[in-house]
Amino acid sequence: MTTSNRILLGVNIDHVATLRQARGTRYPDPVKAALDAEEAGADGITVHLREDRRHIQERDVLLLKDVLQTRMNFEMGVTEEMMAFAERIRPAHICLVPETRQELTTEGGLDVAGQEERIKAAVERLSKIGSEVSLFIDADERQIAASKRVGAPAIELHTGRYADAETPTEVAEELKRVADGVAFGLAQGLIVNAGHGLHYHNVEAVAAIKGINELNIGHALVAHALFVGFKSAVSEMKALILAAALKG
Numbered sequence: 001m002t003t004s005n006r007i008l009l010g011v012n013i014d015h016v017a018t019l020r021q022a023r024g025t026r027y028p029d030p031v032k033a034a035l036d037a038e039e040a041g042a043d044g045i046t047v048h049l050r051e052d053r054r055h056i057q058e059r060d061v062l063l064l065k066d067v068l069q070t071r072m073n074f075e076m077g078v079t080e081e082m083m084a085f086a087e088r089i090r091p092a093h094i095c096l097v098p099e100t101r102q103e104l105t106t107e108g109g110l111d112v113a114g115q116e117e118r119i120k121a122a123v124e125r126l127s128k129i130g131s132e133v134s135l136f137i138d139a140d141e142r143q144i145a146a147s148k149r150v151g152a153p154a155i156e157l158h159t160g161r162y163a164d165a166e167t168p169t170e171v172a173e174e175l176k177r178v179a180d181g182v183a184f185g186l187a188q189g190l191i192v193n194a195g196h197g198l199h200y201h202n203v204e205a206v207a208a209i210k211g212i213n214e215l216n217i218g219h220a221l222v223a224h225a226l227f228v229g230f231k232s233a234v235s236e237m238k239a240l241i242l243a244a245a246l247k248g
């Protein structure tokens, strides 16, 4: 199997909206952040419309749909409300994620293997609107094989455990888990993306894994943007991942 050195950067703008929602203001506008990200080299824009609306709002998604020059990756829980909204906006990409209201962040991957019929129905329904559907899962062969069986063309491997690993041994183990997941996903004929918890100090090892199509990165990028501006934060991240992919 041949794999290229090309790797894409999807910029997740959720946490620009988190700052706005903290005060109920009109600023900072995630739509402005998305346009700046595109100018700085983002290959796509990711938004997660959470059931509790803690950050991104419908208004953001509707505006982005009209103004993005690249493509939207719409992250959503598998609920009727979200399915109907996705059918209305028809994003280029949809990533199905697990969601619980109380969680601090997305704490693990979607259990595709444990609910194949339900996820298969969702993938079929969303594929009909022309969206490329991916499943946000742990780097686990059982979940990857199930993702293939339910007909998803793509997966996004959750890198949170790698990002949270503390000792060098844990980091190496978690990185290997992601790399093995990428290889297994590619062998199944899936498009393999990855993301969650990646930042300027841990991203290179993941970007160096051969065959990853896209990394979705948000929280660290928004945090860095506070100090260097959104465009610089995106272009620095893009340069890092491209260099790592070329070396890897």
Ligand SMILES: CC(=O)[C@@H](O)[C@H](O)COP(=O)(O)O
Residues within 6 Å of the ligand: 012, 014, 047, 048, 050, 075, 097, 104, 105, 106, 136, 195, 196, 218
């Ligand atoms: C699914 C995913 O990994 C991201 O969309 C992430 O969920 C965004 O941030 P929060 O989990 O903090 O809402």
Ligand SMILES: NCC(=O)COP(=O)(O)O
Residues within 6 Å of the ligand: 012, 046, 156, 194, 195, 196, 197, 198, 216, 217, 218, 219, 220
């Ligand atoms: N799917 C992962 C994502 O979009 C970004 O996650 P994070 O960088 O905000 O942790």
